[in-house]
Amino acid sequence: MASETTAAHGAAGAEHAAEGSSLVFHPMDQFIVKPLFGGDTIAWYTPTNVTLWLFFAVLAIIGLLVLSTSKRAIVPTRMQSIAELAYGFIYKMLEDICGKEGVKYFPYVMTLFMFIVTANFLGLIPTSFTTTSHFAVTIPLALAVFLTVTVLGFVKNGAGFLSLFWVSSAPLALRPILAIIELISYFVRPVSHSIRLAGNVMAGHAVIKVFAGFAAVAVISPVSVLAITAMYGLEVLVAFIQAYVFTILTCVYLKDALHPHH
Amino acid sequence: MEGDLAHIGAGLAAIGSGAAAIGVGNVAGNFLAGALRNPSAAASQTATLFIGIAFAEALGIFAFLVSLLLMFAV
Amino acid sequence: MATEPISEEVVGSCVDSHGSAIGMPQLCFDWFPNQIFWLVITLVVIFLVLSRVALPRIAAILAERQGTITNDLAAAEDLKAKAVEAEEAYNKALADARAEAQRIAAEARAEIQADLDDAIAKADAEIAAKAAESEKAIAEIRAGALESIQVVAKDVAAELVTALGGKADADAIAGAVEAQLKG
Structure with missing residues (x-):
């Protein structure tokens, strides 16, 4: 060590x-973030490897959801059924949790899910750059959800949105204390929301890298290769589950904004 | 000396990952026990399962993060 | 540790002169504006692509498939109803045909019976007539035979009388024969 x-x-x-x-x-x-075309400084507009892999994510999403469905086949091809599966998966999740009113925000939720899942999987390509492992990427995502939900809650329910913090099912004496706890947990949401995603992705990639470092020693390199393989399998699972969890939590928060009453 | 202490702290913080593992195991195990008792209700509760696992997992990730911060950022 | 001196050719304050990260690259705030800027562009592009092209198209495909399936099911239902109808018609036709056949068979049987009865009656009549005729003929024959017997008897008697050396008186013989025959 x-x-x-x-x-x-x-x-x-x-x-x-x-x-x-x-x-x-x-x-x-x-x-590490590097400029794509050389140079020393990273200004806000510099094309970097982040830009490159974000671009690949966009390409992958277009290929998966737009090009594969271009034939509009009644009997779907393999790629088209993946697109339909993703669509149905998120649509059903949103409808189950938020009800009929939630369907309006489907493109928003779908954007988040598709971006995170493609970025996670692209990050699993060796030597690639994992955009979702950076807090600079996940914090804006989580903040966007947080701000959307808060604004939406107040627009839809007015001051009634505050009843989210007033647990009416609890004894009256406990309610102020619960309100404080609820308030804190509400503001911790974007933190845990973003750090969960970036932390999971970063942890897996760092652990793989540590095992890869052990591979330099000839005696333990077979163990190291096995460990990398196992971790990679776990990471494939994590890549999907974290995207799923991020999306489902977005749906849950959205439900709070639409129906704040406990 | 300061760095050594930080490493010890990082190691201690990594214990949190094990605690999170216990939590995740608890969630999944209890879900399985419940699902085997009432398999028809299991499918509708998988979303809850994943949310529960994610919350338990997140705290472990926080511990891991503290560990990383002590290792690399202090 | 991030406070160590950095040489001038370094990309930023987060990477050392060998290209290794100082501290966690995730916490290098020099890179945040860049990442956030490109992330926002990416998300906007994805959102536009999804909401303008991909999602309506997939929704249309799914709706179309649902419509096709519903239509096909309705068509199948129609065809099934038609098949049931056809079967009913077939069964009805079959029952009709069977009844008709029975009716025809009964008619034919009745006709044949009538014909047969007629023929039997006619045959009976004929037989009766023939029998009567035959009886008459027999009676005639019998009468004829009696007459012949008288003649033969008279002749035989006359011959007998002659043979015995008597003198045959025709009237006496005739009277004697008749008396004998009647007796």
């Missing part, structure tokens, strides 16, 4: 040269 941390700290050049032959771990290097 000691060599890993010193390497990861990546401090002075001399330190790097000295440990060239020993175990070198750089589990976080895969998350």
Whole structure:
């Protein structure tokens, strides 16, 4: 662990040269943002590897949902049935949780789900860049959901939205305390919402990278390869489940905005 | 010295991941027990299962995050 | 640790001179504007593509398929009803035909019976007539035979008388024969 941390700290050049032959771990290097076309600075408009993989995500979504359905076949092709499956999956989830009024926000929820699921899966391609492992990506997503839900709640219910925090089923004496707890949990939502996604994705990728670092030692490299394979399988599962969880929580929050009464 | 203490802290924080594992196992195990007792109700509750797992998992991820912060950012 | 000195050719304050990350790249706030900017563009593009093209199209496809299935089911229902109707018509035709056949058979049987009765009656009459005729003929024959017997008896008697050496008186013989025959 000691060599890993010193390497990861990546401090002075001399330190790097000295440990060239020993175990070198750089589990976080895969998350570095680099300019695509050279250059030193990363301004807000610079095309970077983030841009590239976001672009790939857009391409994948267009390919999956637009190109595959271009024939409008009654008997679907393989790709078209995937598109229909994704559509039905999210549509049913939204309708089950939010009811009929929730269907209006289907494109919004579908956008979130499709973006996260494609970004997660693209991130599983070796040497790719995982956009959803960055808080800079997941925090805006979670904040967008939080702001949408809050604004929508007040627009739809006016001050009645505040009854979300007033648990009318609890004894009267407990209600103020519960209201404080509910209020805190309401504002923690975007934090946990974003950190859950980025943390899960980042954790898996970093663990794979740590195992990959062990592969440099010949004796344990078979174990390392096996471990990477197992972790990769888990990551495929996590990539989908985290997208699913993010979407289902979005639906649950949306339901709170539409029907705030407990 | 300061860095060493941070590493010890990181290791301690990583215990939280194990605690989260217990939580996730609890959720999934209880779901399975309930599902085997009443299989017809199981399908409608899978969403709840995943939400529960996600909440339990999130706290483990927070512990992992604290560990990472101590390792790399302190 | 992120506070260590950085050489001038470094990309930012988050990467050291060897290209390794200093601290967590996720917490490098220099990169946030860039990532957020491109993320917003991506999300807007995805949202527009989904809400303008993909989702209406998939919804249309699903609705169309649902419509096709419903139509096909209705058509199948129609065809089934028609088949039931046809079967009923067939059964009715079959029953009609059977009844007709029975009626015809009964008629034919009655006709044949009548013919047969007629023929039997006629035959009986004929037989009766023939029998009467035959009886008459027999009676005639019998009468004829009696007459012949008288003649033969008279002749035989006369011959007998002659043979015995008597003198045959024709009237006496005739009277004697008749008396004998009647006796």
